[in-house]
Amino acid sequence: MKKTYEIEVDCANCANKMEEAAKGVAGVKNVVVNFMTLKMIVDFEDGAEPKAVMKEVLKECKRVEDDCEIYL
Numbered sequence: 001m002k003k004t005y006e007i008e009v010d011c012a013n014c015a016n017k018m019e020e021a022a023k024g025v026a027g028v029k030n031v032v033v034n035f036m037t038l039k040m041i042v043d044f045e046d047g048a049e050p051k052a053v054m055k056e057v058l059k060e061c062k063r064v065e066d067d068c069e070i071y072l
Helices: 012-023 050-064
Strands: 003-006 028-034 039-046 069-071
Touching: 012 028, 012 039, 012 050, 028 050, 039 050, 050 069
Parallel strands: none
Antiparallel strands: 003 039, 003 069, 028 039
16 A cells, blocks of 8 residues: 655755665555655555554654654
């Protein structure tokens, strides 16, 4: 299942780092962060609970860019 989230990130480099961090979260099959549109598209693994997974994604992204925001 794919879902799109609005994000707030300051630069393209940070968006790339957030994308890589999110890919390491359990339950995430793939992630694409588009800095130009300020969107994060997450492809969840089968059986994953999107809300729970996204809480972990947000934690990992905040390690990269502490003022980033993902609107769940």
